[in-house]
Amino acid sequence: MPRVPARKAPLYQRLMARHPLPPKDAKAALPDLGSLAAAYARCASYHGAKGPYWRVWRAIERARGHRLRASVATLEPSARRWFALWSFAQGRVREGVRVYRAYIADPGKMRLLDAENATYLRHVAARATPAQVLAEADAIRAKAPESSRIETVVLEALLTLGDAAASRLRYPRPEGATIHVGASWARHAIVEKRWGDPAAATRALAMCAKLGTREGYGDSGALTDLLLETFGLEKDAWAAMCRPWAYPEGDLAAAFLASPGATVIAGGPSAHSFGSRRFAMPACPGCAGTMHVFFELAVPEVPDLAARIPGWPWLPLVGCLDCCLWLVRRDFRVDHAAARLELLAVAATPSTIASLGKRIGQLAPITPQPAALGPHSGVAGMDCPQIGGEPDWVQDFERAFCPLCAEEMRFVAALGSTRRCGFEPEITINNGSGYQYHFACNACSVLSVVGQNT
Known part of the structure; x- marks a missing residue:
């Protein structure tokens, strides 16, 4: 008589045999299907969008009689996210779209990530109407x-x-x-x-x-x-x-050492000052305190600056050290006639401003003090400001374009810490490991400040 084949084991059992749980997870899992599904969901979440464990979990859920919606409802938001991304990676796009949509509806404490949102929406667009x-x-x-x-x-x-x-x-x-x-x-x-x-x-x-x-x-x-x-x-x-705006060729560190510009030191008499003798400043959009003028430089007395911004009588070096918003770019219009700065833009989203704008201290008022220019050694690093010369980049090279005329702005200074300069109070940028690079547009009287730190 012909041999009758044995009935195949259920799919979830065959998949579990092929892809067993790690020993510690298997030890904690009870034999009932609900416990097995939960254990495989935890294991699959640990592996993210890779591995075979989501397939096993889905087979167990089917054995429990759960359709996709009911299965997804058993998952924590973070697990829904990983299951959706796994489905996309496996080419199971319809499934991934349904799961990610459920994740969007209830992300819990998770933050929806921009790139993942775009991946989801592009999959939606492939099958949906505009x-x-x-x-x-x-x-x-x-x-x-x-x-x-x-x-x-x-x-x-x-x-x-x-x-x-x-x-x-x-x-x-x-x-x-x-x-x-x-x-x-x-x-x-x-x-x-x-x-x-x-x-x-x-x-x-x-x-x-x-x-x-x-x-x-x-x-x-x-x-x-x-x-x-x-x-x-x-x-x-x-x-x-x-091509004209590509990352510049050559050794940028060598360019700085060849042209480190000047630095600012205590002393006088001088037209330059530490602190403000003339400019009024706007409020910081982060901590709401009045932003500071750290230095005022008489441009005609500094040939390097006079060549770059000939229309400016004064160059203020500005910022806020009472919060961390100095890390993002800020654009100011310098009104020389009215002796004030107007904040034009902050290159940060509202949530970033709220996060970086939390007050971390309060700089004591700066009593204006005479300041003089001295030679920059090129090796002092971020322990002193840099006036003119080539930038000493802490991170990558950056270009700045004027927010009004769109022309490339000129580098004019980098505000570093003042621990080598003799001023009171001492200014410290990111515990001595940061610069606030100042760029200027001569035609538009715009000053842009870009922060970098190690």
């Missing part, structure tokens, strides 16, 4: 107001809909936190080219070349491709536009 994409984007924005990488997917949907009014409203000329973000300029350029002012589109494209259009780590290049397609640009032509 109107549905916009609705999904709004749901993400409700939980993660500062999510920006989804905007390229949203823009593609608006272009498909042909909605000029909504596009121009959503992607105006960048300002505030986005004014120095190339991706924001790229979206604005695309909209202006499609429906707006050709001259504005050309100016925005130029800013894209200066700032770059990458949207962070893992950028797919979709925004750059859309930009080039909209403007009818070949990649070689685009590369030629970007």
Whole structure:
């Protein structure tokens, strides 16, 4: 007689035999299906978006009679996130979309990450109508107001809909936190080219070349491709536009040592001062205290500065050390006639301003004291300010473009700690391991301050 094959074991048992739990997890798991599912969910979450454990968990859940929605309801928000990302990685896109949507609805204490939101929305866009994409984007924005990488997917949907009014409203000329973000300029350029002012589109494209259009780590290049397609640009032509603004060749440290500029030391009589004799300062948008003028330099008396900003009678070195907002770029308009500085923009989102703007101290008022320029040794590091010369970069080289005219600004000074300078009170930038680089636009009287630290 022919042999009757034995009945196969259930799928979840076969998968468990192939992918057993680690010994400590297996020891803690009870034999009932609910306990096994919970143990595999914990193990799968530990491995993130990799490994076979989510497949085993899903098979156990099916054996429990749970459809996808009921299964996902048993997971903590962090586990939902990992299950969704695992599903995307496995090509199980429909499943991943449903799970990530549930994660967006209830992220718990988790923070929705920009790149993951964009991955999800792009998967949605592959199967949904443009109107549905916009609705999904709004749901993400409700939980993660500062999510920006989804905007390229949203823009593609608006272009498909042909909605000029909504596009121009959503992607105006960048300002505030986005004014120095190339991706924001790229979206604005695309909209202006499609429906707006050709001259504005050309100016925005130029800013894209200066700032770059990458949207962070893992950028797919979709925004750059859309930009080039909209403007009818070949990649070689685009590369030629970007080339003048590429990272400079050569040894930047050697360039600084060859031209370290001057430093500021206590002494006088001098037109320069430590502390302010004339400029009124705005409030810090972080801690709300009045920002400080640390030095005022008479520009005509410093040949290096006079060559870079000939229209400026005075150069103030400014900032706030009462909170950590010095770490992000701030743009000021210097009104020489009224002797005051106006804050134009802070390159930070509201949540970043709130986080960095927490008060950590209060600098004592600075009584104006005479200050003189002395030679910069080039080896003092961040223990003294640098006036003129080539920047001593703590981190990577940076360019600064004027927020008003978009021209490249000139490096004029770097505010470092004053422990070698003889002034009271002593100024310390990040415990002596930071610089506040000052850039100036002569034509617009704009001063931009960029922080770096080790």
